[in-house]
Amino acid sequence: MAAAGLSVAAKRHALTDTLRQAGIESPDTDARLLIGHALGLDRTALMTNGDRLLGADEIAAIDALTARRLKHEPVSRILGRKEFWSLPLDISDAVLVPRPDTETVVESALDFVERDKLRLSPLRILDIGTGSGALLLALLIELKNAEGFATDISPAAIDIARGNAERLGLAARCRFVVCDIASGVTGLFDLIVSNPPYIAHGDIAALETEVRDYDPALALDGGIDGLDAYRAIASQAIHLLAPGGRLIVELGAGQEPAVRDLFSKAGLTVSGVRADLAGIPRALTACLMP
Secondary structure, eight states: OOOOOOBHHHHHHHHHHHHHHTTOSSHHHHHHHHHHHHHTOOHHHHHHTTTOBOOHHHHHHHHHHHHHHHTTOOHHHHHTEEEETTEEEEOOTTSOOOOGGGHHHHHHHHHHHHHTTOTTSOOEEEEETOTTTHHHHHHHHHOTTOEEEEEESOHHHHHHHHHHHHHTTOGGGEEEEESSTTTTOOSOEEEEEEOOOOBOGGGGGGSOHHHHTTSOGGGTBOOSSSOHHHHHHHHHHTTTEEEEEEEEEEOOTTOHHHHHHHHHHHTEEEEEEEEOTTSOEEEEEEEEOO
16 A cells, blocks of 8 residues: 655645656646546645645555556546536547547537527537537537437447536437447438548557557548548438538548548538648538539
8 A cells, every 4th residue: 555644735746747757748737637536626625735645545546547647548538527618528438538629620610600690590410420429519508409419330439428418418409329420310400510530540550649549449540541431421411411501520630632522522512621720721611512
């Protein structure tokens, strides 16, 4: 059993140094989150309890979390929760960790809604490959009269998304379907959104450890050229988009020309591309050809 005697503040400083020496990019933030999680304390409580001495069991709990982080397991996976669009979302090893870049898809969808004055309309939204439910739930929070449908090929992912909808009070406005792409849904949708798997199969081994070893392969592997999911989405979206509706997909770096081309060949017109904060084209918007 670990020895007691360290204060909360001293353990936090020691953990920060350990993580920094291991090359962890945000050692102070990670140390705060890990210790807070182990002790059940939020940021304010950590500060006010800085002088409190830790018990041996508490130190052991912190050390166990530290060992996971030193293997480059993402903090959000250790905590089991990640914020997206200011929403606290539960996650598991069955889903991607929601990332800030993906908020570009939400922004693009809301741009379309505002431009066409649809914010109060009873929109039908489809989220393909929902994972944690991040895209759909962010849009339902913003669009109070919308209803949503979400698909994922993974039953475990659907369970996570459904649980997030229930915790956020959105379950009555959305349905979840286990299926490949959109094969399990019918009807027309005003908005179809997706963050599909888009990493070329041969590039997965070179991804950073936090992604390669901890994100589910199903949510990463886009086939030989990284475009398999886009082809499938395009072929089904042309039958699911309502007149005037929009399909918005997240892009991998450098994929805009290829996705634009295959969407065009499928009968879609690209109407806009939005860059992320790094200037990378990240969200591509398309509609049915006239």
